[in-house]
Amino acid sequence: MPLYRCAVTEGATTEEQRAHIAKEIVRIHCGVTGAPPSFVHAFFSEVPAAALPEGRSAFVLGSIRAGRTPEQKQEIVSELSRVVAETLDQPIERVGVVTADVPSKWNMEGGELLPEPGEEAAWLERHGTGH
Amino acid sequence: MKKFSCLIQEGQGADRSQALLEEGLRRIGREAFGDDPAESEVAWTVFGRGFAWTAGEPSTSSVVIGSVPAGLPLERREPFLREICSLWERVTGCSTDEIVATAWDGPLPL
Numbered sequence: 001m002p003l004y005r006c007a008v009t010e011g012a013t014t015e016e017q018r019a020h021i022a023k024e025i026v027r028i029h030c031g032v033t034g035a036p037p038s039f040v041h042a043f044f045s046e047v048p049a050a051a052l053p054e055g056r057s058a059f060v061l062g063s064i065r066a067g068r069t070p071e072q073k074q075e076i077v078s079e080l081s082r083v084v085a086e087t088l089d090q091p092i093e094r095v096g097v098v099t100a101d102v103p104s105k106w107n108m109e110g111g112e113l114l115p116e117p118g119e120e121a122a123w124l125e126r127h128g129t130g131h
Numbered sequence: 132m133k134k135f136s137c138l139i140q141e142g143q144g145a146d147r148s149q150a151l152l153e154e155g156l157r158r159i160g161r162e163a164f165g166d167d168p169a170e171s172e173v174a175w176t177v178f179g180r181g182f183a184w185t186a187g188e189p190s191t192s193s194v195v196i197g198s199v200p201a202g203l204p205l206e207r208r209e210p211f212l213r214e215i216c217s218l219w220e221r222v223t224g225c226s227t228d229e230i231v232a233t234a235w236d237g238p239l240p241l
Contacts, residue, residue: 015181022184
C-alpha cells in the first residue's frame with residue numbers, strides 16, 4: 001500500500017511505458033507524501049476499450065493510506081494524469097486518475113499492520129528500506 | 132459472494148499454488164467468520180511479466196484483499212490478516228515482505 005491499479009486499452013502500452021509510469025508513480029507518491037518507496041505497488045491490466053470509463057484510454061485507481069490531505073491527493077492526481085498522458089501520448093482529458101482512502105490498519109505488509117502516514121520510521125527500522 | 136481477491140505474479144509461487152491457497156483462504160474465512168467455504172468465492176488476477184511493479188522494480192509481491200464485516204475490531208482484524216500472510220509464506224515460500232493483505236470492510240470493490 002499504496003496500490004495503484006492502472007487499466008489501459010489492450011495492446012496500447014509497451015513494457016517500457018509501463019515501467020516508466022511505475023517509476024513515476026513512486027516518484028510522485030513518495031515526493032508528495034514522504035512515504036517510503038518500498039510501500040508503492042503499480043499493477044497494470046489491459047482491458048477492452050469499452051471497459052474503461054467513457055472517453056478514457058487509461059484509468060488509474062490509487063488506493064492510498066487514509067490521512068493524506070486534499071491538497072496532497074490533488075497533487076498526486078494532477079501530476080500522475082500529466083505523466084500518464086505524456087507517456088502514452090494521449091490528451092490529458094483521455095486519462096482518468098482517482099485516489100481512494102484505505103485505513104492503514106486494514107493492511108498488513110512485512111508481517112505487521114501498516115503504520116499511519118508519517119509514522120513509518122519505526123516500521124522501516126524493523127524491516128529495512130526496501131523489498 | 133466474492134470473499135477474496137488475489138493479485139499475483141505469473142509463474143511465481145502463488146501462481147503455482149492457487150488450489151492450496153484457495154483452500155487455505157476458505158478455511159481462514161470459515162474459522163474467522165463462519166463463512167460457508169462453498170459460497171466463498173476466491174478471485175484471481177494474474178499479472179504477466181512487465182505488468183506489475185513494486186518500488187518501481189518488477190514485482191514479486193502478492194496482494195490479497197479479503198472482505199470482512201464492516202467495523203471489525205482490530206483485535207479480530209489483525210489475526211485475520213496474519214493468517215493470510217502466514218498461509219502465503221508457508222505455501223509459496225515467499226518472504227514476509229512479498230505478501231500484502233487487506234481486510235476490506237464490506238463487499239470487495241474490485
